[in-house]
Amino acid sequence: MPKRQEQRHPEPRRQKPADFAPRLLAWFAANRRDLPWRRTRDPWAIWVSEVMLQQTRVEAVREPYRRFLQQFPTPSAFAAASDDELLSAWRGLGYYRRARLLRDGARKVASDHGGAIPRSVEALGELPGIGAYTRGAVASIAFGHAEPAIDGNVERVLARHRALRGDPKNGAVQREIRKVVLGWIDAQRAGDFNQAVMELGATVCTPTSPACDRCPIAEDCRARREGLTAVLPERKAPRAAVLVTARVALILGPRGAVGGRIPEGEPNHGQIELPGAGILQDTAEHELAEVLRQRFAARIQVGGTVANVRHAITHHRITLHAHSASLQALGQLAWFPLDDQTPWTTPSRKVFRAALGTSGDLRA
Numbered sequence: 001m002p003k004r005q006e007q008r009h010p011e012p013r014r015q016k017p018a019d020f021a022p023r024l025l026a027w028f029a030a031n032r033r034d035l036p037w038r039r040t041r042d043p044w045a046i047w048v049s050e051v052m053l054q055q056t057r058v059e060a061v062r063e064p065y066r067r068f069l070q071q072f073p074t075p076s077a078f079a080a081a082s083d084d085e086l087l088s089a090w091r092g093l094g095y096y097r098r099a100r101l102l103r104d105g106a107r108k109v110a111s112d113h114g115g116a117i118p119r120s121v122e123a124l125g126e127l128p129g130i131g132a133y134t135r136g137a138v139a140s141i142a143f144g145h146a147e148p149a150i151d152g153n154v155e156r157v158l159a160r161h162r163a164l165r166g167d168p169k170n171g172a173v174q175r176e177i178r179k180v181v182l183g184w185i186d187a188q189r190a191g192d193f194n195q196a197v198m199e200l201g202a203t204v205c206t207p208t209s210p211a212c213d214r215c216p217i218a219e220d221c222r223a224r225r226e227g228l229t230a231v232l233p234e235r236k237a238p239r240a241a242v243l244v245t246a247r248v249a250l251i252l253g254p255r256g257a258v259g260g261r262i263p264e265g266e267p268n269h270g271q272i273e274l275p276g277a278g279i280l281q282d283t284a285e286h287e288l289a290e291v292l293r294q295r296f297a298a299r300i301q302v303g304g305t306v307a308n309v310r311h312a313i314t315h316h317r318i319t320l321h322a323h324s325a326s327l328q329a330l331g332q333l334a335w336f337p338l339d340d341q342t343p344w345t346t347p348s349r350k351v352f353r354a355a356l357g358t359s360g361d362l363r364a
């Protein structure tokens with residue numbers, strides 16, 4: 001008689017381990033980092049922090065978050081901010097489009113909701129600049145709705161724990177992750193549950209070296225059991241880096257430095273940058289004076305390099321050479337002070353620090 005084959009009963013995909021949420025919440029209570037935005041239920045403060053934390057490290061957000069809320073404690077206050085106030089308040093964070101979208105959202109709150117952030121998930125989702133993640137974070141943390149907040153950390157934890165194949169950015173995988181979270185979320189403590197999964201992804205289930213031995217959900221993690229932690233999640237290969245060699249003229253004087261306002265349609269528009277062809281444009285040394293003449297009707301004699309800095313914008317890896325220069329005609333350029341309020345771009349601030357050897361008022 002043939003030997004009976006042992007039947008394997010694969011675990012259903014969304015089966016909820018009985019004590020998943022309690023284990024996770026107990027771990028979070030003992031291990032949560034003490035972050036300023038975790039000390040409040042104010043929906044505006046939570047919204048601001050969530051927008052700042054997108055594509056920016058926690059440590060880089062602390063000081064801008066404090067400064068921003070001091071200057072703009074309510075949506076109505078930020079709704080009235082000028083472009084220069086917005087750029088100055090957002091300095092150090094980059095990706096200024098986020099700040100403009102946040103102001104669009106604040107303006108909608110001021111005009112349509114009397115300045116109070118709406119409590120319903122649907123109304124939150126209708127605010128400009130609030131995507132599914134931010135909506136879930138504000139709805140759950142500030143208002144206690146059982147709404148998932150799925151960021152890259154949550155995607156990684158769930159893709160591993162459920163051994164989900166495919167890129168988590170893919171629609172079908174996204175929907176699967178959302179279903180799992182919706183099924184497992186602790187409806188009484190939705191904000192803590194969402195933050196606990198995010199915290200686990202940020203501090204334990206990290207991209208390259210998950211610390212499974214101190215993970216509270218390790219015993220039913222399928223990636224761990226099946227030896228898949230190194231291959232999940234299956235993300236698309238990142239775009240190849242594009243190398244750029246950009247050049248600017250550095251002209252300093254008693255009134256500050258010569259700069260130009262970045263026009264609409266270019267990255268970081270509205271900010272002030274040292275004059276050149278633009279941060280994403282390759283420029284040869286011998287071309288710079290002619291570029292400045294054509295772009296700004298300025299006459300500038302260009303000398304040798306005085307500072308070289310590196311900067312990254314999305315997949316662009318930029319080497320920026322700053323040249324000493326003497327001014328003959330400003331054209332459409334102008335003098336701008338070297339202070340904290342003038343919205344100099346981050347690469348320009350890096351040049352000032354490198355050339356002047358000071359951080360002083362020029363913190364990026």
Ligand code: SF4
Nearest residue numbers: 205210212215218221
């Ligand atoms: S056991 Fe390891 S892979 Fe699984 S969720 Fe925990 S840290 Fe991530």
